[in-house]
Amino acid sequence: MVLILLLQRCIQLLILPVYLLSYLGLWDPLCKKIFPYIMAKCSTQYNRKLFQQKQDLFSSLREFAGPSGELRLLEIGTGTGTNFQFYPPGCRVTCTDPNPNFERFLLKGVTESSHLQFERFVVASGEDLRPVADSSMDVVVCTLVLCSVRSIEQVLKEILRVLRLGGALYFLxxxxxxxxxxxxFWQQVYYPSWKLVFDGCYLTRETWKNLEQTNFSEIKLRHIHVPLYWTPVQPHIIGYAIK
Structure with a gap:
């Protein structure tokens, strides 16, 4: 524990300007503006590393289409729209993100995804999806989102509310x-500084436990190791849960 605290202090010294900005109340608004640019760069590499896993995961989306054959999909924390390429043609997509600065990147993704039907972009947190009606979605997609929400339990509660009976949550x-x-060990070392720099991202959440404790009728979940070398975010869970 002493070693962890010592190493944490070393990292904090290395990024001291960020801590000073945070103390002055200037970091959060600045982070909200620059974070979309960081994610736009990182998401390209991330998609390359997980292309096959994402393709396999989303290949079953059509199975959850409604009686009319349409697939109504809500993506929480859409970010730059890196998942759009994996969605089936004709899918009706509603996008949400709590950070309005992602919208310009999202619009670029929309223009490059003519195979989809985009409904709207809603600035909303995962804990409060009031603009989305009860039982109105066939599928909800959540990738690299539950690490940074305030309450996983509340997000999952909202997901169950907007999903129709028999609909599914897809997660990565x-x-x-x-x-x-x-x-x-290194996740604990990096955690305080990582959370500050990466807009509230928690490194040590055991998200699979939250999913297992939620009232889904069926969960298909796998633990995988992503080769994101020199980062503390290599352990992942991937799968879907049916309401």
Missing amino acids: EHVAADHSSWGY
């Missing part, structure tokens, strides 16, 4: 490493 999230591993 980085999670805590095994507690006995070096990976978990």
Whole structure:
């Protein structure tokens, strides 16, 4: 524990200007503006690393289309729209993100995804999806979102509300490493500074437990290791849960 605290302080010293900006109340608005640019760069590499896993995951989306054959999909924390390429043609997509600065990047993704039907972009957090009606969605997609929300439980409650009976939540999230591993050790070291720099991202959440404790009728979940070398976000969970 002493070693972890010592290493945390070393990292904090390295990014001292960020901590000073945070203390002055200037970092959060600045982070909200620059974070979309960071994600636009990182998401390209991330998609390359997980292209096959994402393609396999989303290949079953059509199975959850409604009686009319249409697939109504809500993506929470859409960001730059990196998942659009994996959605089936004709899918009706509603996008949400709590950060309005993502909209310009999202619009670029929309123009490059003519195979989809875009309904609207809503500035909303995952904990409060009031603009989305009850039981109005066939599928909800959540990738790299539950790591940074204030309450996973509330987000999952909202997801269950907007999903129709028999609809599904598709997820891909980085999670805590095994507690006995070096990976978990370094997650604890990086955690305070990582959370500050990456807009509230938690490194040590055991998100699979939240999913298992939620009232889904069926969960198909796998733990995978993503080769994002020199980062503390290699352990992931991937799968879907049916309402």
